[in-house]
Amino acid sequence: SSGINAEWPLRPGPKDLPFNYENAKKVVEDIISGKIEAKPFQSEEPPVQKKRVQRVVAKTFHDIVLSEDKHTLIEFFSPYCGHCKALIPIYNELASRARKEPSLVIAKMDATANSVPRPFESRGFPTIYFVPKGKSTRPIKFEGDRTIEAFIKFMQENTKEDLKFVEPEEKYLKKKEDTSNENAGEADSGTCGGDSSSGQCSGGKTEL
Numbered sequence: 001s002s003g004i005n006a007e008w009p010l011r012p013g014p015k016d017l018p019f020n021y022e023n024a025k026k027v028v029e030d031i032i033s034g035k036i037e038a039k040p041f042q043s044e045e046p047p048v049q050k051k052r053v054q055r056v057v058a059k060t061f062h063d064i065v066l067s068e069d070k071h072t073l074i075e076f077f078s079p080y081c082g083h084c085k086a087l088i089p090i091y092n093e094l095a096s097r098a099r100k101e102p103s104l105v106i107a108k109m110d111a112t113a114n115s116v117p118r119p120f121e122s123r124g125f126p127t128i129y130f131v132p133k134g135k136s137t138r139p140i141k142f143e144g145d146r147t148i149e150a151f152i153k154f155m156q157e158n159t160k161e162d163l164k165f166v167e168p169e170e171k172y173l174k175k176k177e178d179t180s181n182e183n184a185g186e187a188d189s190g191t192c193g194g195d196s197s198s199g200q201c202s203g204g205k206t207e208l
Contacts, residue, residue, distance in 0.1 A: 051095075072106075073155060076127040130154060132158055
């Protein structure tokens with residue numbers, strides 16, 4: 001669905017305009033008249049959750065990612081990104097290892113099909129943030145190696161709680177092996193732009 005949603009940033013005018021009634025009134029009038037194109041709220045329909053990794057859309061972002069009683073690791077991805085495809089088995093295994101920790105959610109959202117709210121940004125894919133419980137306005141961007149060990153260490157370092165991780169289920173290990181074989185070489189296959197050495201793609205839409 002589309003349409004303007006007041007809860008999401010429109011960013012329609014110059015950033016250096018002082019905020020006052022007259023300027024706000026002028027911006028609204030310009031949007032209505034079409035002089036300024038506001039960014040529409042965009043969201044897929046909420047999916048049925050069938051996997052360990054929670055699939056988030058813009059409509060469910062607040063309830064899942066910004067929950068006050070959960071820690072959340074959220075990945076913004078593009079379905080066209082080879083780096084994102086290579087991350088799938090690792091991310092699935094991480095979610096499997098976190099299955100006994102009720103206060104932790106491992107989630108992902110297609111940033112090419114859903115509006116990304118501030119203060120989050122997705123200028124390359126994948127982009128990953130950790131949102132500690134009760135700190136929804138201060139997400140922490142992950143910039144380390146995309147390994148199970150690095151993700152776990154990153155989350156533990158950014159919360160005072162001792163998060164529980166267990167051995168992964170065998171089916172996730174098998175999927176990890178199968179997906180790795182399927183995606184061998186895809187990270188540099190031309191499915192998206194960007195510097196391959198950075199481990200991020202710049203293809204597709206970014207922040208909406």
